[in-house]
Amino acid sequence: MAAQHCAGSAPGIDTGAVYSKDKRPVDTSCFFGTRKYQRDDMKKFIETLVEEHGGRASELLQILIKVQARWHHVPRDCIEQLAEQLHIPRTRVISVVEFYTFLHAQPRGEYEILISDSITDRMLGKPQLMDFLAAKLQVQVGAVRQDGLVSLDNTSCTGMCDQGPAGLINGRAVTALDTRKVVAIAELIASKVPVEEWSGDFFLVHDNIRKAGLLLGDTIGNGVALHSAFARGLDETLRELDISGLRGRGGAGFKTALKWRFAKQEQDSERFVVCNADEGEPGTFKDRVLLNSHAHELFEGMTLCAAIIGAKQGFLYLRGEYQYLYEPLQQVLQQRRQSGLLGGNIAGQDVTFDIEIHVGAGAYICGEESALIESLEGKCGIPRNRPPYPVSQGYLGKPTVVNNVETFVAAAKVAVHGGDWFAARGTEQSKGSKILSISGDCRHPGIYEYNFGVSVAGILDDCGADDVFGVQIGGPSGTFIGNAEFDRKLAFEDLATGGSFIVFDNSRNVLDIVQNFTDFFAHESCGFCTPCRVGTALLKKQFDKIQQGHGSAGDLLELERLGRLIKTTSHCGLGQTAANPILTTLQRYPELYQRQLKKISFEPGFDLDGSLETARKLSRRNDPAAHLTQGGE
Amino acid sequence: MANKIRLATTSLAGCFGCHMSLLDIDERILELAELVEFNRTPITDIKHCGDCDVGLIEGGVCNSENVHVLREFRGNCKILVAVGACAINGGLPAMRNFIPLGECLKEAYIDAIGVENAQIPSDPELPLLLENVHPIHELVKVDYFLPGCPPCADVFWKFLTDLIGGREPSLPYELIHYD
Amino acid sequence: MSKTISIDGRQVEFVDGQTIMEAAAAAGVYIPHLCHHPDFTPHGSCKLCTVKVNGRNCSACTFPAQEGQEVLNETDELREDRRMITQMLFVEGNHFCPSCEKSGNCQLQAVAYYLQMLDDHFPLFFASRELDASHPEVMIDHDRCIFCTLCVRASHLDGKEVFAISGRGINKHLIVNSPSGKLQDSALEAGDRAVDICPTGAILRKGIGYRVPIGKRIFDLKKIDAVSLAEQGGAHGE
Helix, strand or coil: CHHHHHHCCCCCCCHHHHHCCCCCCCCCHHHHHHHHCCHHHHHHHHHHHHHHCCCCHHHHHHHHHHHHHHHCCCCHHHHHHHHHHHCCCHHHHHHHHHHCCCCCCCCCCCEEEEEECCHHHHHCCHHHHHHHHHHHHCCCECEECCCCCEEEEEECCCCCHHHCCCEEECCEEECCCCHHHHHHHHHHHHCCCCHHHCCHHHHCCCCCEEECCCCCCCCCCCCHHHHHHHHHCHHHHHHHHHHHCCECCCCCCCEHHHHHHHHHHCCCCCCEEEEEECCCCCCCCHHHHHHHHCHHHHHHHHHHHHHHHCCCEEEEEECHHHHHHHHHHHHHHHHHHHCCCCECCHHHCCCCEEEEEEECCCCHHHHCHHHHHHHHCCCCCCCCCCCCCCCCCCHHHCCEEEEEHHHHHHHHHHHHHCHHHHHCCECCCCECEEEEEEEECCCCCEEEEEECCCEHHHHHHHHCCCCEEEEEECCCCCEEEEHHHCCCEECCCCECCCCEEEEEECCCCHHHHHHHHHHHHHHHCCCCCHHHHHHHHHHHHHHHHHHCCCCCHHHHHHHHHHHHHHHHHCCCHHHHHHCHHHHHHHHHCHHHHHCCCCCCCCCCCCCCCHHHHHHHHHHCCCCHHHCCCCCCC | CCCCEEEEEEECECCCHHHHHHHCCCCHHHHHHHHEEECCCCCCCCCCCCCEEEEEEECEEEEHHHHHHHHHHHHHEEEEEEEHHHHHHCCHHHHHHHCCHHHHHHHHHHHCCCCCCCCCCCCCCCCCEEEEEECHHHCCCCCEEECCCCCCHHHHHHHHHHHHCCCCCCCCHHHCCCC | CCEEEEECCEEEEECCCCEHHHHHHHCCCCCCCCCCCCCCCCCCCCCCCEEEECCEEEECCCCECCCCCEEECCCHHHHHHHHHHHHHHHHHCCCCHHHCCCCCCCHHHHHHHHCCCCCCCCCCCCCCCCEECCCCCEEEEHHHCCCCCHHHHHHHHCCCCCEEEECCHHHCEEEECCCCCCHHHCCCCCCCHHHHCCCCCCEEECCCCCCCCCCCCHHHHCCHHHCCHHHHHCCCCC
16 A cells, blocks of 8 residues: 555645755655555545535535644545545645645644744744744754654744734644743643643633724624614615625725625525635734624624525635634534524524535635635635626625625624614724724734724824834735824725734834735735736745845836736736735835845845855865855956 | 947857857858957957957856856946847756756766766866856846847847947847747 | 727727627737637636726736727737736746747747747746656646646546646646546547647647747747637647
8 A cells, every 4th residue: 555655646746846956855655654544544534524525526625624634634545535536636636735735745743833924923033932943843844853743834824913923733723922832832742642632721812802892892682683684674774784884894895785785686596695704914813803702793794694685505714724713603603503593584584594614724815705715615716807706606606795704793783783873983985993903013912993084193002002113004915104104094095904903113124024025925826827926936036135135226126117017917916915015115115125235236136156055065165266256256 | 430349259158059150140240340349259269358348148157157257248348148048048058957966966977977086076277066057137237138049140130230220229020039 | 789899099899798808809909818718718817918908907818898998908018017927937937948849839939029028037937847758649848837727728628637737826837637647647638639729838749849840830930919820729730
């Protein structure tokens, strides 16, 4: 069996190997193959899984997540068995494994540790902590330890910016990491204590609600929104939603009532409601809190939407980083079924609706609604061409409403209190409130809810931020504003935001921040379109060249030109915003970039002298002629 | 003609095919000689590049000497031109970029059939190889590019006569080739 | 009354359901493209067909034509954007034209010629990619794949699903549906449409590469906007 497994390592699946400079990767899967599992066990495991998921290919991602958890990777044999049992080409399984960062074709450690590399985690000491962790565990970052027990790597923002440095251990969120905890973790791993038996302290996640408003201020009773809606009439309720002026809270701000009405008017009678809980924008964590403490209202909002548009099935797409919320959310769904708020005859009406939870697996792009739908269908999260929009052809090609967690919660409140109640707050084009995730250099990071129209200065006062240099509004895809602009207001008409609000004080280096964001987009690009796939990689190279002091005046123009191209020709929002960190800071702080530039006309973007190192070593030379200067004589 | 255009040419990691192609302008070279003064080039055998108007570079950058020569050209030529596939994208020599340098050297000087006294050369007179072969635009600013492997004689002729005639050089469709 | 859009000021008729690309092609207006082929579902990934529709950039191959649209196609700005996108494709893969038997018949190259691309401009990636020459009649040189998915779509249409694109971001790559991952163990046969659909030299039919000498090939003689689809088809086979 082992031999066969070796022979079966197709070039396709070994992404890292195929593309790495070193052409002879060590394939440890054979070794793991014999030691870790027997093929019969695996077959049974897969059969049971496939059956649990109704044998549907759209469940592929959900199945693979469980395979990954069981075997610490997706073994080649699993891929073959899944392809056979789900009646899909093996290439479909392989491409999904290779797309999502939490799935692996090669074994990860039995303890897989991922540390959030978000800028906020870095500001809280992540780099030093990572070094300490690597030393304690005797494992290199990005690698699996020789004995296969532990692996360590970076991951994109895990949504714990108010309590970092954070990470994931075997998929479970860990927060507020420090050297004491790292020592304890190293000991637990050394003595092979299963993660399930670790102290709950490691996994404590605080809501940190600092300021409550329209949505967080009170909790509506279970079923109250639905009863109100049915009593008022569904058409009337949709009108109330219209009056409320509620716009999508993910950031784009499309009018919610309009979206629901479009879906309702579609010919196709099979429709879907999807909640986008793939909160991946670095610096955003408000959905985490809503899912933890306001889940009933969220599901109530989704059920309301279903009743209005005539959907029978809903999905909550939960980001993989929030896996720890999966069980509690299932319990809430179960309670609602028992209370007659889900299932058939909801609230005594002729309404049937239920909600399934789908979990993501580490792909920021799945926050884009059409990519999210692809992912729900068990495919790679690649944004679709639009039109058609999801509201007419979404999940399985059927009309689908996709809304943010906060939007559904707000809709439920509007159903209870009416549209005017909501519209009385906020500004002309931005009614109601916005929940912000505040992190970075401030004394009280956490969740703050404000009526739209609040000024940045006011927020900074509340969260205890002094000596502020600037704020990243709306995460890396948003805008960086400097301290001359703090009178600007949060509203769709000025600073639109999905809720990420990262504060930077004067001790921070803007270029470090921009570099972290630029790396993030290059890492998260789905690779579908040329400008984003190649462009974000080039943008990273070009920025690094300047950051490392090898840039000249022309390089800055080039950076801007490249950024503009990516912004204007990319397929979806990711590419269209990927250059924002560079473009918005270049506009505000040209001098910070210029300070990095060389006076000379041009310098290579790679380390020229370093490029002679191999030849120097092999020829055992170190004479002056065996060296090159970077900038020329 | 009082002020002749001063022209220099060189081949870095190239095969001199581009130079051969330049010579393919045949008798027009006499006309060219009326208009240009050749500085450092294999045609004159001048060893170092003096002040020049135009420098034509054939070949990519594969070793430390290439870097020095390229810099000498960039420093002395008002207009620097990348000529041919190798100067533009590394070309054939860049195909070694997919094999680690150590292995290339080992294959050539240690493991190859018939090697005696196997050792990797270490004479300080010899230029050291760079880890990768690079197109020249990754090391210096380049003003014009003449693609082709090699660019045909008419490409050189069109480009140089445009330049000498004070026109912005441009190549018609039939002269743009990468092969 | 027929419906029209305007492309660079010229009135072009269309019927409902047509994309801008389809309307343009029917009227003989060339919009540069690589991932588009009229026989297959539009993909919209290469972005070479980016046009400006009422002031906003759209992919002509996927965007529906609508009455009254003002489409800009041949502008200096779009030409420069398209040239940069083509340069991106060149630096991402390993496109050594002199050593590629598709040279002269290659659409990537032809588009680059059309856009007067003289250099790669960006730093090259020199990505290490493999060659699969296992199949007796067909080979894949991954160096030249631009992820247009035409082979994927062609192989989907005939039900064999031989090809797929896998990986994410800059690590995207073409994979083959066979137990070994090699082409020889797949269901691909020499007569399959997928064999000849590749716009570059990534998928090549063996044994015919140099029947037509370099210099006498399709795009050596004509600009891509003057080459019909039927003639381009000839680029791959006889």
